[in-house]
Amino acid sequence: MLRVLEQASGDPVQQMKNERSATVTKILNFSCVDGPGNRLVIFLQGCNFDCKSCHNPHTIGQCDSCGLCIPSCPAQALSLHETDGSGLIHWDKDLCIECDACLQACPKQASPKTRQYTVTQLLAVIRKNSPFITGVTVSGGEASLQLMFIVGLFSALKSSPELQHLSCMLDTNGSLSESGWHKLLPYLDGAMVDLKAWQTETHKWLTGRDNHRVFRSIELLASRGKLYEVRLLHIPGKSDFDSEITALAGYLQRLPSSTKIRLNAFRHHGVKGEALEWQTCSETDMTVLAEGLTKLGITLVLPSAYL
Amino acid sequence: MQMTCQDTFSRIVTDASLTPKQKSNYLALEAEASLPYPNVSSAVSQAMDSGIICDMFEGHAPFKPRYVLPDYAKYLTQGSKYLELEPARNLDEAINALTIIYHHVPSVTNIPVYLGRLDELLMPYVAKLDDETIYNKLRLFWIMLDRTLPDAFIHVNIGPSDNIICRTILRVDAELKQVAPNLTFMYDPDTTPDKLLQQATDNICECSKPHIANYPIHAQTFDDSGFGIVSCYNSLPLAGGANTLVRLNLKQVALLAIDTQDFFTNTLPYYCQLMYELIEARSRYLHEESHFFTSFLIEEGLIQETRFAPMFGIYGMAEAVNCLLGETKASSKSYGHCETANELGYRISAALDKIVKSTPVTYGYRDRALLHAQGGISLDKDVTPGVRIPYGTEPDPVTHIQALAEHHQYYSSGISEILTIDETVKSNPQAMYQLCKGALSLGLREFTANVASNDLVRVTGYMIKLSDIAAFKQGGSRTNTTGLGAEAVANTGILDRKPRVTSHEQAPCYES
Numbered sequence A: 001m002l003r004v005l006e007q008a009s010g011d012p013v014q015q016m017k018n019e020r021s022a023t024v025t026k027i028l029n030f031s032c033v034d035g036p037g038n039r040l041v042i043f044l045q046g047c048n049f050d051c052k053s054c055h056n057p058h059t060i061g062q063c064d065s066c067g068l069c070i071p072s073c074p075a076q077a078l079s080l081h082e083t084d085g086s087g088l089i090h091w092d093k094d095l096c097i098e099c100d101a102c103l104q105a106c107p108k109q110a111s112p113k114t115r116q117y118t119v120t121q122l123l124a125v126i127r128k129n130s131p132f133i134t135g136v137t138v139s140g141g142e143a144s145l146q147l148m149f150i151v152g153l154f155s156a157l158k159s160s161p162e163l164q165h166l167s168c169m170l171d172t173n174g175s176l177s178e179s180g181w182h183k184l185l186p187y188l189d190g191a192m193v194d195l196k197a198w199q200t201e202t203h204k205w206l207t208g209r210d211n212h213r214v215f216r217s218i219e220l221l222a223s224r225g226k227l228y229e230v231r232l233l234h235i236p237g238k239s240d241f242d243s244e245i246t247a248l249a250g251y252l253q254r255l256p257s258s259t260k261i262r263l264n265a266f267r268h269h270g271v272k273g274e275a276l277e278w279q280t281c282s283e284t285d286m287t288v289l290a291e292g293l294t295k296l297g298i299t300l301v302l303p304s305a306y307l
Numbered sequence B: 001m002q003m004t005c006q007d008t009f010s011r012i013v014t015d016a017s018l019t020p021k022q023k024s025n026y027l028a029l030e031a032e033a034s035l036p037y038p039n040v041s042s043a044v045s046q047a048m049d050s051g052i053i054c055d056m057f058e059g060h061a062p063f064k065p066r067y068v069l070p071d072y073a074k075y076l077t078q079g080s081k082y083l084e085l086e087p088a089r090n091l092d093e094a095i096n097a098l099t100i101i102y103h104h105v106p107s108v109t110n111i112p113v114y115l116g117r118l119d120e121l122l123m124p125y126v127a128k129l130d131d132e133t134i135y136n137k138l139r140l141f142w143i144m145l146d147r148t149l150p151d152a153f154i155h156v157n158i159g160p161s162d163n164i165i166c167r168t169i170l171r172v173d174a175e176l177k178q179v180a181p182n183l184t185f186m187y188d189p190d191t192t193p194d195k196l197l198q199q200a201t202d203n204i205c206e207c208s209k210p211h212i213a214n215y216p217i218h219a220q221t222f223d224d225s226g227f228g229i230v231s232c233y234n235s236l237p238l239a240g241g242a243n244t245l246v247r248l249n250l251k252q253v254a255l256l257a258i259d260t261q262d263f264f265t266n267t268l269p270y271y272c273q274l275m276y277e278l279i280e281a282r283s284r285y286l287h288e289e290s291h292f293f294t295s296f297l298i299e300e301g302l303i304q305e306t307r308f309a310p311m312f313g314i315y316g317m318a319e320a321v322n323c324l325l326g327e328t329k330a331s332s333k334s335y336g337h338c339e340t341a342n343e344l345g346y347r348i349s350a351a352l353d354k355i356v357k358s359t360p361v362t363y364g365y366r367d368r369a370l371l372h373a374q375g376g377i378s379l380d381k382d383v384t385p386g387v388r389i390p391y392g393t394e395p396d397p398v399t400h401i402q403a404l405a406e407h408h409q410y411y412s413s414g415i416s417e418i419l420t421i422d423e424t425v426k427s428n429p430q431a432m433y434q435l436c437k438g439a440l441s442l443g444l445r446e447f448t449a450n451v452a453s454n455d456l457v458r459v460t461g462y463m464i465k466l467s468d469i470a471a472f473k474q475g476g477s478r479t480n481t482t483g484l485g486a487e488a489v490a491n492t493g494i495l496d497r498k499p500r501v502t503s504h505e506q507a508p509c510y511e512s
């Protein structure tokens, strides 16, 4: 059952693209919440926002192999590769018991459990899973920080006869520049964009950045028919979707009718720091916001469970 | 001895949580258990006593086959002399005739395990009836089945073609969310429209039913006279069935082997040979002594003695592999998670296949038994059904399917994996559809999935309601299988993991 490796398409440019590599936090073979149908989701390490409410804070930073997480590991799965002189942190997957103690110990919001993948290596993973998936979603962290890698991956998918039926989606915080989008758009089928707050001050306070870029990305994607979903994370008393509901609804209404508007509920799972003091979003909180938006003519996708 | 027997009888008779009918069943089982066992060598008895070989509590004196699959189409067209019925002329008569004969089809549980491929059976009687009329009739039929044959082992088949009965049954099943009947939808990529498969996989998101069977693979296994999926994922010849099911505990066999080579060259073949001795003894009793094969089902041509086969069951593959590899606790090197472990599993399945295909039996299908990955019973402890990955250690559904697909080619009389899908799939049923298509394209014989929050859960292949388990502890259940389910929950920690399926069949003895 040997599979043919990515046929070296005669195209030298694509060949170069296939050499590109990225830091991958995790790959999921099965996800029902990252785009249409079943998605293979590739999480890339690193983010340029610093959201207080982040549910995966260990995906924000980049590991610098300081080694501080090593003593926290109860399974001796972590070590520094001194012998080969690289001094890089090494994670032994077979020894790891997935307790996540290392993530708690890391002072840089990073993880020792990441892996480098080239486009070629990821294509092999995707090919193996292709009968089961509707498409591929690249997520993060903020995936668009490794834009040229994504361009390489998606263009390879689109030019492969056996994989081009897979849809290529991006999950993003919307911070990518317009010129960045133009590089990706030819290969992108759709994007899911997080809108963290309506007012720019609120956005800044929640994420450390203002939201002008986010709005620009949303509008650009909408104009190209590639805005699959806008996601609103409702944090009662902190996000401003309820207090700004009229303006928000007016904005959402102008988006293409094919764009899904998904409400997500803030939870404590994975969260660190001051946001742990914040109240989580209950089903009732969500219902109040959802009913308000529905009255203003917005069709919503709601969470299927509250934890 | 006499005293113990009477004590048991009286405990059954006075048990506050059983209905009179359930009491009668347990009394009958106890009575049969007091007869001498068919003649077997002491080696076989020892293997049975030490839990290496198991007869599934089928009883000491087999007087009915384990599973019977009558040719209901023939019955509907010719009527029945014995039951004093004319051929059916319309849908009402057809449904009525089926309702009657179900009460005359035996099985190991005394309740029929196979109710027929209902769409194919009923389509000739639909005539000009409109959709709503058909819906109303089938809805009442469905409610009747659940209330009068309250056992989750009873099984209806539909598909692979698109028709009004098939679509309506899917609609009714999703609406009523009953435990009975269990339902298998046959999928054939050449004849089943995508939209119909989508309706079936949408139903799985609603109520964890139906199972999706890989029609072309099953059809190739049997001849043109057809087959059916009965009880829990057992595929058997139509107009025939299984005369007995005996199963081999691979974990125990592996524990007795010195190493992998010893396992393949000595232990496994030796215990397979003992399996055959037990199979012969049990089926000989049924075919030669019990007079079962003189019943009206035979006389009227609804079953044929030559279409009954013994099922050669195996379980505990995961533990066997881990034991042979010296993997004592769950890790990334265990069965289901590592290529080396999975490969060893495939080798064991291939070896079993070779033995079963080359060993003749006196009463078999084409003179052979049929290999079966047995789905566990409620009394199993620390041993995983069939070739499945142990509860609670399963990888994601895609990896899960990829790890086990290779086994499926070998288990001609049935094999099933149970995939637990988290409930986010409810707002994206397309994902379930895609997963199912992928699984079948990889050669899975049967696709079965549970959605994590569904009240209907499969314990060992039959469906139970979580709410019924709670209620059973209080005051008994209308459904026969809930007792089994409650026992399985206590013994196998099934609900530790998420809600899930396992597969299988037999009512064990009273309070065993």
Ligand code: SF4
Binding pocket: A062, A063, A064, A065, A066, A067, A068, A069, A070, A089, A105, A106, A107, A108, A109, A110, A111, A112
């Ligand atoms: S994961 Fe964090 S603590 Fe561990 S080596 Fe990398 S930066 Fe240091």
Ligand code: SF4
Binding pocket: A072, A073, A074, A075, A076, A077, A078, A091, A095, A096, A097, A098, A099, A100, A101, A102, A103, A113
């Ligand atoms: S999760 Fe981190 S700390 Fe825990 S075992 Fe794995 S490497 Fe070690």
